[in-house]
Amino acid sequence: PxxxxxxxxxxxxxxxxxxxxxxxxxxxxxLASEMFNEFDERYAQGRGFIEKAVNSCHTASxxxxxxxxxxQQIHHEDLLNLILGVLRSWNDPLIHLASEVxxxxxxxxxxxxxxxxxxxxxxxxxxxxxxxxxxxxxGEVDNDIYTPWDGLPSLQLADEDSxxxxxxxxxxxxxxxxxxxxxxxxxxxxxLIHDNNC
Amino acid sequence: LPxxxxxxxxxxxxxxxxxxxxxxxxxDGGLSTNHTLxxxxxxxxxxxxxxxxxxxxxxxxxxxxxxxxxxxxxxxxVRATNEMGSNVSxxxxxxxxxxxxxxxxxxxxxxxxxxxxxxxxxxxxWSPPPLADVRSGWLTLEYELRLKPEEGEExxxxxxxxxxxxxxxxxxxxxxxxxxxxxxxxxxGLWSEWSPEMYIEIPTDFRVxx
Amino acid sequence: LPxxxxxxxxxxxxxxxxxxxxxxxxxDGGLSTNHTLxxxxxxxxxxxxxxxxxxxxxxxxxxxxxxxxxxxxxxxxVRATNEMGSNVSxxxxxxxxxxxxxxxxxxxxxxxxxxxxxxxxxxxxWSPPPLADVRSGWLTLEYELRLKPEEGEExxxxxxxxxxxxxxxxxxxxxxxxxxxxxxxxxxGLWSEWSPEMYIEIPTDFRVxx
Numbered sequence: 001p002x003x004x005x006x007x008x009x010x011x012x013x014x015x016x017x018x019x020x021x022x023x024x025x026x027x028x029x030x031l032a033s034e035m036f037n038e039f040d041e042r043y044a045q046g047r048g049f050i051e052k053a054v055n056s057c058h059t060a061s062x063x064x065x066x067x068x069x070x071x072q073q074i075h076h077e078d079l080l081n082l083i084l085g086v087l088r089s090w091n092d093p094l095i096h097l098a099s100e101v102x103x104x105x106x107x108x109x110x111x112x113x114x115x116x117x118x119x120x121x122x123x124x125x126x127x128x129x130x131x132x133x134x135x136x137x138x139g140e141v142d143n144d145i146y147t148p149w150d151g152l153p154s155l156q157l158a159d160e161d162s163x164x165x166x167x168x169x170x171x172x173x174x175x176x177x178x179x180x181x182x183x184x185x186x187x188x189x190x191x192l193i194h195d196n197n198c
Numbered sequence: 199l200p201x202x203x204x205x206x207x208x209x210x211x212x213x214x215x216x217x218x219x220x221x222x223x224x225x226d227g228g229l230s231t232n233h234t235l236x237x238x239x240x241x242x243x244x245x246x247x248x249x250x251x252x253x254x255x256x257x258x259x260x261x262x263x264x265x266x267x268x269x270x271x272x273x274x275x276v277r278a279t280n281e282m283g284s285n286v287s288x289x290x291x292x293x294x295x296x297x298x299x300x301x302x303x304x305x306x307x308x309x310x311x312x313x314x315x316x317x318x319x320x321x322x323x324w325s326p327p328p329l330a331d332v333r334s335g336w337l338t339l340e341y342e343l344r345l346k347p348e349e350g351e352e353x354x355x356x357x358x359x360x361x362x363x364x365x366x367x368x369x370x371x372x373x374x375x376x377x378x379x380x381x382x383x384x385x386x387g388l389w390s391e392w393s394p395e396m397y398i399e400i401p402t403d404f405r406v407x408x
Numbered sequence: 409l410p411x412x413x414x415x416x417x418x419x420x421x422x423x424x425x426x427x428x429x430x431x432x433x434x435x436d437g438g439l440s441t442n443h444t445l446x447x448x449x450x451x452x453x454x455x456x457x458x459x460x461x462x463x464x465x466x467x468x469x470x471x472x473x474x475x476x477x478x479x480x481x482x483x484x485x486v487r488a489t490n491e492m493g494s495n496v497s498x499x500x501x502x503x504x505x506x507x508x509x510x511x512x513x514x515x516x517x518x519x520x521x522x523x524x525x526x527x528x529x530x531x532x533x534w535s536p537p538p539l540a541d542v543r544s545g546w547l548t549l550e551y552e553l554r555l556k557p558e559e560g561e562e563x564x565x566x567x568x569x570x571x572x573x574x575x576x577x578x579x580x581x582x583x584x585x586x587x588x589x590x591x592x593x594x595x596x597g598l599w600s601e602w603s604p605e606m607y608i609e610i611p612t613d614f615r616v617x618x
Contacts, residue, residue: 010240010271010273010291011240011241011270011271012240012269012270012271012293017269019385020268020269020295023336024336026594026595027336029595030595033595033596050481050501051499051501053481054450054451054481054483055450055451060451064479066477066478066479066480067425067473067476067477067478068424068425068473068541068544068546069473071546072544072546120263121336124268127267127269128268128269131269131270176479176503176505179479179505179595179596180479182595183545183546186545186546186548187544187545187546188545189545190543190544190545191544191545196543196544196545197543198542198543198544198545313580317580356577359568360567360569361566364578365578366578367578367579367580368527
């Protein structure tokens with residue numbers, strides 16, 4: 001039964017919240033990877049975009065862990081806040097991505113649909129993470145981790161090559177950050193729920 | 199007399215994105231009775247009213263995407279009111295993940311083949327229900343099939359996990375079989391209805407197309 | 409003559425903690441040629457030299473944990489130098505996140521059991537490769553198994569997700585089967601080699617130990 005002791009506190013256990021967050025982050029990253037691969041295959045072949053995409057993600061300034069040791073040493077509240085910060089930082093670009101991608105010449109339906117789906121699911125994951133942080137955090141939820149995105153003009157450039165590179169770079173960063181979130185959530189779940197014994 | 203206590207029958211979500219609840223109206227003793235569905239979310243004092251009484255037909259409430267959260271438990275009640283007073287149902291707790299009941303699988307195909315040792319075997323293939331297929335990864339489905347000889351009593355049920363095809367070896371030539379498949383979300387949730395019955399006859403002198 | 413251009417063959421990480429790159433030495437025209445691997449990391453101007461030319465054998469560079477970062481693009485080149493001059497390979501861009509290729513699964517066990525309806529089924533269990541730390545959640549592996557009758561041609565491949573055990577139902581009594589398993593990181597990376605072949609015979613009149 002969902003609420004065994006009807007009178008008592010009827011809420012989802014933290015483990016269940018983490019299971020759903022991990023499943024959702026996995027789905028978002030799956031979509032982000034597919035979208036990047038489709039775009040790369042269709043619009044980026046032979047344009048050398050990867051060389052230019054180096055160090056150009058708007059979330060690069062967030063001090064996210066870059067290896068296993070860093071991911072294991074960071075306090076879980078700090079890692080949760082970083083995840084929230086990355087998710088928040090993607091709200092704005094995902095709104096514009098979903099609308100601007102419609103204007104790409106012959107953009108396949110599969111890319112269009114994924115852009116809208118990721119925007120929706122990102123909001124849903126943000127809602128879930130705020131719930132998890134509320135449960136885990138002793139203090140207030142730290143709302144100020146956030147990096148602004150000023151990439152909209154580059155998605156609307158007249159020159160096609162520059163505009164396609166702007167999309168490529170945004171999708172490359174989305175694939176990277178959604179993978180980070182998925183990885184960190186798995187590490188947190190194993191640490192907080194399974195005592196590092198997943 | 200005020201109306202009797204209404205009862206919430208069930209709540210279901212077909213794709214973990216929206217959900218609907220149905221209730222059995224209280225017997226109204228001849229007076230015109232009005233029903234209101236109210237809900238609150240875990241950890242919140244605020245009480246909300248049903249966002250949409252129409253979409254899912256009479257005595258129902260439809261929660262669209264905007265009103266569906268899968269991070270919380272809903273506490274739902276229905277109040278019946280007539281001119282003599284009102285009565286409230288027992289609370290019905292809903293966690294959307296637990297009430298997902300997909301539609302049955304579709305595009306089921308049955309094909310007879312012969313193994314290298316001339317023994318007939320059946321290859322079944324199917325597709326996820328359209329609503330779930332679009333979001334593979336968000337809604338992971340598991341499948342179970344059942345078959346029995348047409349005149350037989352007992353179904354043989356086989357759980358095939360997340361695969362969408364299956365080979366059946368132990369079939370008796372000369373028999374006509376009924377086959378059905380249903381599906382369920384991989385963790386929580388409910389089995390779909392069985393797919394419509396399909397029939398396959400295993401010929402006695404079975405020649406395979408070379 | 410100065411050496412020709414060397415080429416970087418591949419880079420691989422076995423456990424998502426360290427990685428190694430290999431290169432094909434340039435043809436040296438008989439003069440003694442020296443190779444140097446240089447790399448820079450995304451967001452940094454600095455150019456570093458390979459930290460360890462020894463551990464992974466000739467014509468290789470091993471990056472231990474301290475020198476391995478994820479979600480970061482490495483720009484790697486190899487320079488070949490002899491007394492007549494030097495030549496540099498094309499740059500090789502690597503994000504270690506996408507080059508993880510684990511070792512095969514280990515401790516594979518096969519056990520024959522009989523279902524309630526006296527039908528034989530096979531239970532397979534296995535463990536992740538020892539190097540892979542799946543306990544902390546840093547690396548998540550997915551598994552796929554394949555089997556075929558010993559004399560058969562075609563493998564039947566079954567993706568089993570993150571589970572480390574599987575039940576196989578549709579088996580032919582009297583047949584001897586070959587079974588192998590391999591694994592891959594859950595999103596990106598490459599399938600491991602297949603595990604060594606294992607054999608299991610499904611007896612015709614199969615008695616289960618009660």
